[in-house]
Amino acid sequence: LDRGRGPVATVLVQRGTLRAGDSIVAGDAFGRVRAMHDDEGNVVEVAGPSFPVQVLGLTSVPGAGDSFLVVSEDRIARQIAQTRQARERNALLAKNRVKRSLEDFLESIEKGEVAELNLIIKGDVSGSVEALEEALVKIDVGDEVSMRVIHRGVGAITKNDVTLAAASKAVIIGFNVRPEGKVAELATHEGVDVRFYSVIYAAIDDVEQALRGMLKPIYEEVQLGTAEVREVFKSSKFGTIAGCVVQTGEIKRNSKARLVRDGAVVADSVAVAGLRRFKDDVTEVREGFECGINLGNFQDVKVDDIIETFEMREIPRKS
Numbered sequence: 001l002d003r004g005r006g007p008v009a010t011v012l013v014q015r016g017t018l019r020a021g022d023s024i025v026a027g028d029a030f031g032r033v034r035a036m037h038d039d040e041g042n043v044v045e046v047a048g049p050s051f052p053v054q055v056l057g058l059t060s061v062p063g064a065g066d067s068f069l070v071v072s073e074d075r076i077a078r079q080i081a082q083t084r085q086a087r088e089r090n091a092l093l094a095k096n097r098v099k100r101s102l103e104d105f106l107e108s109i110e111k112g113e114v115a116e117l118n119l120i121i122k123g124d125v126s127g128s129v130e131a132l133e134e135a136l137v138k139i140d141v142g143d144e145v146s147m148r149v150i151h152r153g154v155g156a157i158t159k160n161d162v163t164l165a166a167a168s169k170a171v172i173i174g175f176n177v178r179p180e181g182k183v184a185e186l187a188t189h190e191g192v193d194v195r196f197y198s199v200i201y202a203a204i205d206d207v208e209q210a211l212r213g214m215l216k217p218i219y220e221e222v223q224l225g226t227a228e229v230r231e232v233f234k235s236s237k238f239g240t241i242a243g244c245v246v247q248t249g250e251i252k253r254n255s256k257a258r259l260v261r262d263g264a265v266v267a268d269s270v271a272v273a274g275l276r277r278f279k280d281d282v283t284e285v286r287e288g289f290e291c292g293i294n295l296g297n298f299q300d301v302k303v304d305d306i307i308e309t310f311e312m313r314e315i316p317r318k319s
Contacts (some may be wrong), residue, residue: 006262007031007058007155011047011068018047018070023053023077027066030081032074059153059289064126074262080100085160117210118170120161121152122177124264129154131201132175144146145210156263157178157187158196166190173203176265178308179256184223196221198268219312225249227293240273241301244307251291251309252284253273259295260306268297272309 008025011018018024023031034057036044047053057079062068076269103312113243119136123129129152135149150168157172159178165172165187172187179187179194179235187194197203232244244251249307252277259267275282284293 003055005060008055009055009058009062010052011055013047013049013053015049017054018053020045023072023074024058024068024070025080025084026058026068027062028081028084029058029060029062029066030074030077032077033057035301060127063153078307112301115205117147118165118168119147119149120165120170120172121149121175122161122176123152123175124171126154128175128200128283132173132203135204135206136201139204139211141192147207153252158181159186161184161307162190162192162194165192165194171195173197173207175200175203177263178191178260178265180263198259198265203278220315221310223314224255224309224311225247225251225287226309227251227307228289229301229303230290232301232303233292236247238265238294240301241274241276242301242305242307243290244293245290246285246287248287249308249309250284250286251293251307253282255309255311257295257307257309259298259301260308261302261304266300266305267295267298270295272307 004246009029011026018033018036020036022262024031024033033055036047036053036055038044038051038053045051071080079292098268119134121133122131123132133149133152136149139147150170151164153161156177157174159180161172162179163185164170170192173193174196178196185196186192191252195203195206197206206300225300226249227242227244229242229244231244233241235241251272253265255272257270257272259270272293274292274298275285276292277289282291295301296305297305
């Protein structure tokens with residue numbers, strides 16, 4: 001998942017010819033080839049057998065090793081991909097629909113029950129997902145508890161991830177990614193525990209503590225509001241100013257923020273250093289209103305980026 005270009009896949013043609021504009025299916029991803037680049041970054045229009053190219057235009061990132069095929073039209077590509085998605089989802093769905101968080105897992109351990117922690121891992125690049133999964137499966141705390149990764153993937157956390165987690169009592173771990181659209185609301189409604197990390201060792205520590213029965217919830221992230229960037233301005237005095245519309249909640253000056261682009265976290269734990277309504281400095285802007293946001297020293301803001309603001313609230317450990 002490229003933060004500037006969206007889903008990107010490197011493919012190797014085995015038979016036939018791949019051309020720009022072709023409709024393709026790769027694993028459970030589909031789309032039209034918007035552009036192709038060779039290993040030196042040059043744009044190519046045609047790729048023949050044994051010619052590796054980077055393909056842009058897929059709806060999501062396919063898995064390493066997935067085969068791809070060219071079909072006659074986008075409609076057929078979409079149908080094939082949706083059938084594959086449904087088949088994979090149905091194969092992974094568990095019958096027991098009881099939800100489980102890391103805290104629930106801790107309670108099972110305290111009761112002396114043999115417990116298994118199911119995880120779904122989503123990350124911004126396949127290397128991060130593989131590294132995190134490899135580190136997690138090496139955690140060994142004895143025979144009474146176990147951990148199983150039931151699904152992993154690259155890209156934003158989707159509705160399918162939440163549905164699978166709800167049915168399988170799984171916890172979702174997001175590494176440098178965020179939920180699509182209203183997926184966060186769905187997770188809350190379904191009681192699915194979604195954890196976000198930008199440091200791989202923090203995720204490992206949390207899971208290991210849960211497996212050892214020592215997880216101590218201290219803070220939880222509470223989202224304050226989101227804003228969509230509509231225009232970007234440059235100021236000699238303030239630097240980059242994002243002209244935004246507040247989509248949900250409210251944006252507060254000095255609150256913590258992160259910048260999300262195409263479902264991937266571009267910047268985390270930055271601050272809303274400046275907040276303006278027209279020419280006036282303000283302390284907060286509510287849903288539906290326009291505003292100008294300055295993220296301090298962070299300058300890489302683009303149109304269609306999403307600015308999420310949040311605060312960390314202390315919570316007591318369950319007794």
